[in-house]
Amino acid sequence: MLAVTADDHLPAAPSPGGPVAVLANPTAGRGRHRGMLPRMLERLATAGRPVQLLEARTPEEAEAACRTAVADGVSALLAVGGDGTVHRALQAVAGTAVPFGPVPAGTGNDFAVDTGFPADPLAAVEVVVAALRDGRTHPVDLARMTGADGVHRWYGAVLAAGFDAIVNERANRMRWPRGPRRYDLAILVELARLRPRRYTLRIDGEAQELDAVLVAVGNCPTYGGGMRICPDADPTDGLLDVVVGGRFDRRTLMRVKPRIYQGTHVRHPLVRTYRARTVELAADGITTYADGERSLDLPVTVTAVPAAVRLLC
Structure with missing residues (x-):
């Protein structure tokens, strides 16, 4: 578990021309959606922005990769996986203006579904693509402990x-x-x-x-x-x-x-x-x-x- 003090979390702004960073957990949902990832990335590319797949072998590396991507000026961050994957990505985008897309592909997808995303991961990607094309975002609350x-x-x-x-x-x-x-x-x-x-x-x-x-x-x-x-x-x-x-x-x-x-x-x-x-x-x-x-x-x-x-x- 990575943790930070209040002074460690610095605001970040999205770069309009920056890539869309994607954190994908291939083991989420016992791997049942693993084969969909290439199709998801192809669909994301149709939004007209570069797509950057983040590399991480552990949850801690995943969180660090998200923080680095946000600090480097990505235009958006996606998390393909379950609530655990989303949780890691939220540590990087919370309190910033960087748009976020949770793509439900895990055993538990509570945050994505509760905030209005389709339960089907490919359908959720289509929602994200449309939002990227239109420059549309929807603000929601988070809890900070x-x-x-x-x-x-x-x-x-x-x-x-x-x-x-x-x-x-x-x-x-x-x-x-x-x-x-x-x-x-x-x-x-x-x-x-x-x-x-x-x-x-x-x-x-x-x-x-x-x-x-x-x-x-x-x-x-x-x-x-x-x-x-x-x-x-x-x-x-x-x-x-x-x-x-x-x-x-x-x-x-x-x-x-x-x-x-x-x-x-x-x-x-x-x-x-x-x-x-x-x-x-x-x-x-x-x-x-x-x-x-x-x-x-x-x-x-x-x-x-x-x-x-x-x-x-």
Whole structure:
């Protein structure tokens, strides 16, 4: 994970004659869209600008390549992949005027779909091409989180800071089994250990302490490939949606979790929702996951930043 302090992120302006940089993750979505990349690049070339495919072997290299491309004056940046790929690219374009196109080609494509892009990657490329030709962009909000040490990260969809984050952290530490079964096993292990955690939550300066199992701070409604954890979140309203699932036991959690796909879990009496410009969140022993990517340890401060990125749609 790359992280920067507030002073490290310098504004960048797009170069009208510069190339369109493309960050592509060939392993996204278990590689099922890998064969489409040449066609995507061909279609992008019809927008009348050079196309530059960025080289990266690791997520850290991908993020660094995006930052370099933006600093060098690209006219736009595209991320072909899932939410993790988009998350890396957002670190480079957030807070700049460089237009951005998330092309959904991963297992989870929540930010792209929630901000209006077609779920089909080739159709999404056509939307980007039309926007490039017309010089059209659409501003949307991002969330900016800052750790206790001043390090900050941007995210587009949802920050998980409860059971789901704990499961991800467990799965990432496990060396066996490989693939989706590792995540399934991590769920079983953490369900057996389930207990509410004590959180300090400050909503626009108003503090409260509560015990919770699920905690999410959303700029967009969905995470995890379509789970509507923050169903009323709107990435154009300048606000964050906070959803807190309280003192769930194992049985209650397993009953509530399927309802997240429809967003009806917020009707449960143990679920509280909030809306705010700034959210401060603290708890012991929690590593957050933003856009599905391992991020900062609590405590963090999350701020809604209106129109922080300009999308090619």
